[in-house]
Amino acid sequence: MCTTCGCGTETITLDGKVLPLSHAGHPYSTPKKLTRRVQIEQDVLGENDAQAALNRQRFAAQGLLVLNLVSSPGSGKTTLLVKTIERLSARQRIGVIEGDQQTSRDAERIQATGALAVQINTGKGCHLDARMVAGALDTLPLDALDILMIENVGNLVCPAAFDLGEACKVAILSVTEGEDKPLKYPDMFRAARLMLLNKCDLLPHLEFDVAQAMAHARRVNPDIEIMQISATSGVGFEQWLDWLEQARAARRAGQAA
Amino acid sequence: MGMVSEFVRALSVAQGHDYNNCMHELALAENIIEIVTRCAQHEGFTRVGRVRVRVGTLAVVIPEALQTAFAAAKRGSPAETAVLVLESEPGQAWCRDCAATVVMNDALDACPCCQGYALRITGGNALRVIDIDGE
Ligand SMILES: Nc1nc2c(ncn2[C@@H]2O[C@H](COP(=O)(O)OP(=O)(O)O)[C@@H](O)[C@H]2O)c(=O)[nH]1
Ligand SMILES: [Mg+2]
Ligand SMILES: [Zn+2]
Numbered sequence: 001m002c003t004t005c006g007c008g009t010e011t012i013t014l015d016g017k018v019l020p021l022s023h024a025g026h027p028y029s030t031p032k033k034l035t036r037r038v039q040i041e042q043d044v045l046g047e048n049d050a051q052a053a054l055n056r057q058r059f060a061a062q063g064l065l066v067l068n069l070v071s072s073p074g075s076g077k078t079t080l081l082v083k084t085i086e087r088l089s090a091r092q093r094i095g096v097i098e099g100d101q102q103t104s105r106d107a108e109r110i111q112a113t114g115a116l117a118v119q120i121n122t123g124k125g126c127h128l129d130a131r132m133v134a135g136a137l138d139t140l141p142l143d144a145l146d147i148l149m150i151e152n153v154g155n156l157v158c159p160a161a162f163d164l165g166e167a168c169k170v171a172i173l174s175v176t177e178g179e180d181k182p183l184k185y186p187d188m189f190r191a192a193r194l195m196l197l198n199k200c201d202l203l204p205h206l207e208f209d210v211a212q213a214m215a216h217a218r219r220v221n222p223d224i225e226i227m228q229i230s231a232t233s234g235v236g237f238e239q240w241l242d243w244l245e246q247a248r249a250a251r252r253a254g255q256a257a
Numbered sequence: 258m259g260m261v262s263e264f265v266r267a268l269s270v271a272q273g274h275d276y277n278n279c280m281h282e283l284a285l286a287e288n289i290i291e292i293v294t295r296c297a298q299h300e301g302f303t304r305v306g307r308v309r310v311r312v313g314t315l316a317v318v319i320p321e322a323l324q325t326a327f328a329a330a331k332r333g334s335p336a337e338t339a340v341l342v343l344e345s346e347p348g349q350a351w352c353r354d355c356a357a358t359v360v361m362n363d364a365l366d367a368c369p370c371c372q373g374y375a376l377r378i379t380g381g382n383a384l385r386v387i388d389i390d391g392e
Binding site: 033034035036037038039040041042043044045047048124125126127129157158160161162183186187190218219220222 | 280281284285288289291292296300302304305306307310316317318353364365374375376378383384385386387388389390391392
């Protein structure tokens with residue numbers, strides 16, 4: 001690729017035709033050599049990773065299970081959380097950090113169940129980062145919680161790159177989105193430990209090929225666990241709630257050890 | 258649609274990016290500027306020149322978008338005179354079936370040896386500032 005402006009690493013196509021990228025036109029001229037060169041070797045996400053490590057330590061000290069829920073907008077993350085809290089709150093104390101660009105509507109939906117929820121608004125930001133989560137943690141009584149769910153901003157791209165300190169990412173894919181989402185957004189499905197295939201109650205009305213969606217997810221992540229659920233009807237919830245309780249028990253054991 | 262927006266759209270679609278609400282390259286550019294600013298202060302630089310950044314081909318970043326974001330974000334910062342130079346680093350994965358490290362340059366690539374997908378990324382997925390010129 002062009003080492004001055006970085007263009008040319010990707011082949012960009014428009015309607016299948018390669019889009020010519022003019023080199024002559026790029027505005028970045030070759031820099032003149034200055035007197036000193038300082039070796040840095042620093043990860044651009046290093047600060048986020050360091051803050052995520054601090055968050056993770058904090059979660060481990062409490063034996064708290066923390067999940068980072070990622071999906072496109074509208075896949076059903078908030079609905080899933082509400083239903084999960086309703087079904088599990090007698091046995092597990094669940095808190096929620098909501099991430100959206102605007103409004104506190106989702107936090108209010110969670111609070112209506114009686115669970116603790118705080119809302120982070122990212123404005124133009126398209127993902128949560130570890131520092132935002134650290135700020136939210138200061139407002140939550142972590143020792144009064146067993147499970148903390150972080151609903152990330154609806155976006156299948158950037159949240160893959162920003163570690164929040166979670167135990168793992170859970171990707172939600174709804175059957176109204178198409179079987180090829182895992183191939184279109186491979187980074188996210190590779191970063192997730194579990195994929196919840198949501199809105200399965202709608203399958204009779206759609207031409208969604210469940211086997212193919214699962215094969216696509218396993219192609220980018222051979223180890224991914226997959227469950228078929230419906231956040232509105234509750235189908236598949238026994239398996240999901242068992243998974244949560246087992247993960248929580250494992251955290252507890254990790255803390256005791 | 259104008260040529261520029263058409264280009265941005267094609268770029269976004271090619272990357273599976275929703276360009277309307279996803280601009281994390283800006284956050285990355287701001288991080289680079291922070292690293293450069295800290296270095297310039299530490300070294301007593303009054304002028305920063307070339308900033309070399311290694312981009313893994315498997316990193317969640319579009320080099321062109323990073324370059325554009327950097328140009329916008331550096332204005333008014335101590336890195337204002339910086340010129341971002343991006344170098345690509347090949348991706349690397351461990352193939353479980355071949356029990357070998359293989360080259361992987363696209364997130365959807367199969368193992369070049371067995372054509373399988375039992376791959377775990379082991380390198381070429383980061384973004385690192387290598388060095389900074391100044392005086
Ligand atoms: N039919 C059906 N609709 C669902 C299901 N889960 C969520 N929805 C609907 O999908 C829409 C978006 O859900 P929401 O939880 O706000 O998605 P989020 O943006 O990921 O938080 C709402 O209208 C929900 O009622 C499901 O399992 N089945
Ligand atoms: Mg929501
Ligand atoms: Zn192989």
